[in-house]
Amino acid sequence: MKTIELPYGHGTQSCSIPDDIDCVYGRLKSVEPSVEAGEQISAALLNLIGDINFDKLRNAKSVAIAVSDMTRPVPSRLIVEKLLPWLAEFGIYEDQITVLVGGGLHHPATQEEMNYILGEELSKRVGQVLPHDADDRAGLTFLGTSPLGTPVYVNKHFAQADFKIVTGMVDAHQFMGFTAGVKGAVIGLGGRETITGNHVRLFQPGAELGEMKGNPARIDLEDCGRIIGVDMIVNVVLNTQKKVVKAVAGHPRAAHGVAVEFAKSIFGVSMSSADIVIASPGGFPKDINAYQAQKALTPALQLVKPGGTIILVAQCIEGAGEESFEKTMSLYDDPSDLVTSFKEKEFVIGPHKAYLWSRTFLKAKTILVSDKVSPELAKTLMVKVTKSLQEAIDDVIPDYTADLKITVLPNANSVIPIKA
Structure with missing residues (x-):
């Protein structure tokens, strides 16, 4: 028997399959860091890429730093720790710095979450650490409209800062090409109207996984970033062990x-295409809820044969993870009805994940492996749920006979399939 193992929460899920089944792993290239993460970030700050307005930085009285929320495994604490002495060299001291925890339309970060992201000691060193709320109109500043028509609202503390820095993790994105760059400000610290205006472009040609050139969602994102006035970024690339293997600034x-x-x-x-695709977002925090875990379905959908099976291995300790996503799912009993209805209505963020989630079911049978999703939520999500990967695979293997092919994606959120 062969053993298949994938990340799941803070641990793994595994199963055994017969030796004669063709099983292929879609593994990311194995890359190990040459030096520890802190050294890489420091080196990036000493070797900046592109032009930075240093006069603006030296004259700044306030600096805002955007960091990711709990749904991203970004080493935010380490990045900010390295930024503080670098900023001090330009006369920017800790009490002049505001750190903003951006999560787009996710719930505003709690104090406990902000302490987890930055650490209590670091949080006390800077001037202030604040959560972003995309629906708090009083906390937003309107800066104009992008060339493609997206209204640009951003966190007022970020808008008012003299120098603006965005941190983040570069990963594959299902319709924006890649994450990070100015995304941590435009989406992470954006208002609902801005996020909606940008994300509606997911239906347009070129808005594809891993595609940057000619991607309307990415083009609009960059235009919004210029309007906001992002001065500088610090980004990292992580390997499958969530270790920093590349840092840029x-x-x-x-x-x-x-x-x-x-x-x-x-x-x-x-x-190449497979009868069964087993996909994991990559464990915590990427499988923290169904709203986030859905991203693993995009590469799986590209690889599964029509009428095949996708097994999504995601713990989902927060359940659905977003109220409007769950509410939209609850309105339908058939995924085809939801997909058709969504395309006919005005685009709304939150429900868009219900569309992305449900479109998978039109091509392939889908099973969610989770010990945290209740039968009630499973019914709402229109998906069969098993508590173990072994149970899921045992359920589907008898449906196939000879020449069965299984593809395994242990870090599906980061995979960009290149069809062989």
């Missing part, structure tokens, strides 16, 4: 472009 587009090219060399995986 500098001009938002130039530095991000270098990180993206490096990420492509790791995340692009040559694979």
Whole structure:
């Protein structure tokens, strides 16, 4: 028997299959860090990519730093710790710095979450650490409209800062090409109207996984970033062990472009279609809820044969993870009705994940492996749930006979399938 093992929460899920089954792993390129993460970040700050307005930095009275929320495994504490002495060299001291925890339309970070992200000691060193709320109109500043028509609302503390820095992790994104760059400000610290205006472009040609050139969602994102006035980014690329293998800092587009090219060399995986695709988002925090775990379905959907099976291995300790996503799912009993209805209505963030979730079911049978999703939620999500991967695989293997092929994606959120 062969053993299949994938990340699941803080641990793993595994199963055994007969030796004669063709089982292929879609593994990311194995890359180990040459030096520890802190050294890489420090080196990136000493070797900035692209042009930075140093006069603006030296004259700044306030600096805002955007960091990711709990749903991203970004080493935010370490990045901020390295930024503080770097900023001090330009006369920017700790009490002049505001750290903003951005999560887009996720719930505003709690104090406990902010302490987890930055650490209590670091939180006390800077001027203030604040959560972002995309629906708090009083906490937003309107800065104009992008060339593609997206209204640009951003966190007022970020808008008012003299110098604006965005941190983040470069990963594959299902319709924006890649994450990070100015995304941590435009989406992470954006207002609901801005996020909606940008995300509606997921239906447009070119808005694809791993695609940057000609991608309307990414083009709009960069335009919004310029309107906001992002001065600088610090981005990292992580390997499958969530270790930093590349750090960049500098001009938002130039530095991000270098990180993206490096990420492509790791995340692009040559694979062919399969009868069964077993996919994990990569464990915690990427499988913290169904709203986040859905991203693993995008590469799985590209690889599964029509009428095949996708097994999504995601713990989902927070359940659905987003109220409007769950509410939209609850309105339908058939995924085809939801997909059709969504395309006919005005685009709304939250329900868009219900569309992305449900479209999978139109091509393939889908099973969710989770010991945290209740039968009631499973019914709402229109998905069969098993508590173990072994139970799921035992359920589907008898449906197939000879020449069965299984593809395993242990870090599906980062995979960019290259069809062989």
